[in-house]
Amino acid sequence: MDKKKVLIVTYYWPPAGGPGVQRWLKFVKYLPEFNIEPIVYVPDNPNYPIEDESLQLDVSDKLTILKQPIKEPYKLAGLFSKKTSLTISKGIIPEVKRQSIIEKLMLFVRGNFFIPDARNAWVKPSVRFLLKYLEEHNIKTVITTGPPHSLHLIGLQLKEQLGLQWIADFRDPWTSIGYHKQLKLMKRAERRHKKLEFKVLNTADQVVVTSFVTKKEFKALTSQPIEVITNGYDVEVVGETVLDVKFTLAHIGSLLSKRNPEVLWRVLSDLVDENEQFAGDFRLNLVGYVSDDVLKEINKYGLIGYINEVGYVSHNESIKYQRQSQILLLIEIDSEDTKCIIPGKLFEYMVSNRPIIALGPKGSDVESILKETNTGTYFYYDAYSILKTAILDHYEAYREGNLQPYPIGLQKYSRKALTESLSKLL
Template sequence: MQLKEKLGVKWIADFRDPWTTIGYHKQLKLTEKSKQKHKALEKLVLNTADDIVVTSSVTKTEFEAITNKPIEVITNGYDYESVESKPLDAKFTIAHIGSLLSKRNPIILWQVLSELVQEHEGFSKDFQLNFVGAVSETVLQSIETVGLANHVNNAGYVSHKESIIYQKSSQVLLLVEIDSKETKCIIPGKLFEYMVSNRPILALGPQGSDVENIIKETNTGNYFYYTDYKSLKSTILAHYKSYQNKNLEVHAIGLQKYSRKSLTSKLASVLKKP
């Protein structure tokens, strides 16, 4: 901000995350005076910058209530990675790639999977839940409580290249976000890698999130709220039947706009603005 004032240079403020509405902001134990200072600084930055870049449509809407300056949404994106091609898993695998910590513990999903295991002998025989990355003990305990422990394969940390192989060989890819209004603007980087893995995404999160809109827009999977018990169960069962028939597929559309090449071109257009 001072460089803009002293030198008269153009300033583009790039927000990788929101400011005063980010999830952990409430946990900072700020005084009322400090909270007001943050809000004042946020408003000052948003109204001083020439252009603003955000990674989320939700964040754009929030900022539009504070400033009239132009705001461009440029999300994170994907690069196509060349990895060894492997066949799809023989089992009906649902895989979560990345850390799954205690705050993102989808009890509803574990209950649905437990019911399907109990109600369908074939599902019980074929189903496997793959975790690739750190998983909290709270999550593992929840899974054990509903009787799914024997269906879990906990691979732990693997290289990024190996994680891509897991993604491309899994039957279904799992994406979980905390059920909170503060997480509506969170778009995990792995979403974009999931999208180009050519496997159906099963996502849970808050209503009205950017992830929900992207998955629907690109036809890359299904998004559920934490109250969608019946539809979550019926979708997983439908995926399983497609797996049995060897036609569990995804027909994605419009992925090109999320390539890093396209996103960089979009950023270049912002930089070239007079």
Template sequence: MAKRVLIVTYYWPPAGGPGVQRWLKFVKYLPEHDIEPIVYCPSNANYPIIDKSLKAEIPENISILKQPIKEPYKLANLFSKQTKTISKGIIKEKDKQSLPERLMLFIRGNFFIPDARKQWVKPSTNFLTTYIQDFNIDTVITTGPPHSLHLIGLKIKQKLEVNWIADFRDPWTTIGYHKQLKLTNFAKKQHKQLESKVLNQADQIVVTSPSTKTEFEAITNKPITVITNGYDQEKVEVNNLDEKFTLSHIGSLLSKRNPEILWQALSEIINNNDDFKRCFQLNLVGEVGEDIINSLGKYNLIDYLNKTGYVSHNEAVKFQKKSQVLLLIEINSEDTKAIIPGKLFEYMVSNRPILAIGPKGADISKLITETNTGKFFNYSEYDALKSEILNMFEAYQNKTLNVNAIGLQKYSRKALTKQLVDLINNL
């Protein structure tokens, strides 16, 4: 008889973005290992990004439980158009925030702990406690953010003898945007206490990066396993690469993730290289922060910009496969060393070179080097970055711009699901 595993997630199709794809893919492959996944998600979630194409990837005959959730963002949207951008993670620099924006951030940070979905914890716990007993569930998996979902797992664990895996797609108290939420000392303490309770009462912790594992090891003695995000074999074909020398960033490019070192390098190259000026194009595919656009204007790059906004996952894969170079940008902060964006793994199998910029010692640097899929630069390596762009452009002109990736198989969704299966079976 198959083991039954209950997966508690906020993000599920028609939600778009990388957060939904991790568990959508696990659910796809778990039945191959005699594990029956049962998904629990909101029936009326206020998703900041919608991608209806992902509905087609939901496996047939999968049990999906849905219960309503109270969404404070829905109410706030009636009063301010800025709420939607904040819910997407697009937060302006402090000196550019309006009074309503500052107030909303303060309320979000101090009245909704750990996050704005906290009101779903109690009704979900009540519903699932009965369901688990009635349907003989072996294991409960909670995935966050939103980290309030881990509180559902915590309360269920306190009531029932059930195995609980807490999956952290991002860190909790050290995630970059926490510093922008105007947290009081009391709120910071509450976050720390809740984080500690989850980490010390779950049977197994799963994280997506080695740095997060190291961080959590200082808080708990419970077993912690790194299962990164990964790639699936997408049935998307592209016949030709872009004719122009395209540098493409796929996904949200938030205001805090503003690589002025790159814009400056591109501007200088354009001013000194007529061939580059004629061939260059910058593709930004996804949500783009206002500060990014302002910086592109400052460096006279607007004329080279192709800004498409959010596209479906299949369209995003097409952009990845036809672009000459793929951009990966991370905030220059100690807090972001642990962030490994889900798109990195799709980048790695797109057969296009990656140009990545991030903090010194970032986990993404090790991955890119290990797989031979591109080049990584920190924010102090201006000359080296500029030189690499010119090297890539020369290869583009000679039609030799390519990549020879190695060791990618272990990041396939099937291989990663096998790691998860081993954890489930060993509980």
């Protein structure tokens, strides 16, 4: 039986680093096991803010990868301010009161002139190229994944012109995600964003989302079928790791300005002041980008001397940090807009066999998953007393040599099991 051919349109692909690349890299890895042949379409000359060559190891040499050039304004913007361009291209938007004139101008231009995003110039040439390729190779199914959501416009036009099966995968929401509100949108631009979002949601044959909160939000906009397929974990072989001797709390990933739980820094500061033994054992590992605002807040609580600021590391290195740390921190912005965010690293955390302490908004999907899998504890930003008690309990378990979680039901979050769910939609 011949394998069904499916075209996947994605912006992030190795050597891109960061969380955006993982989802479809892993789906593509396992789809052939479910009698589906993926063909991947990516930019030929993308402007990736982070690169990780180690991810190339997951790309089969049998995979067909199509590439076409892309014109990106971030490269031009970099002529004016390379640092600002790189920061905004990562999705890191400074607080309004701290924005320079150049940053304000770039955000205004980005939001009002590049709709839905700065990769929209890739839509027309991609459609032109893919129309011919799809017909020549008799491919009847296309998947687009965003952000960048401009890639869904490629799927939209291919659907309208060829009438093929189109699945629109949303790794993050579109108009309701937090940074969208920081783009200084004029009313005309805001209407355009919402119109495009509505059209994509109501034209795609199938919508796929990563969280139940997003599904509920989208169900108010469309009657098309919506499936939740979360991110997940893969079997990662990184060599033997040994638990840290110190009582390490590790956060893996970006700590943006608003991802800054004062309650956690206050709890840790008080434990250091009140417990000399804790102070001698405690270390805070920050693996990834950390904003100046977060560092200033940590410094305000006298914790700078306890920090190991590692910076960005490869995916394999991040897995090592996860497995050797005593406790893993998962921190999300305390906002209604972030209830739908389930960081991809959550699932890697869950199989690292280390306890998770998570902080975020009430009603988050993360809270539900942690409870369901018994892999960690979730706290709100006002939970000083219970957070302090929990960390102290973990510390006592560490001192006694029995600090570990007892997870249940993790298998359904494996990348292979999730790919099987995707294959059924195809």
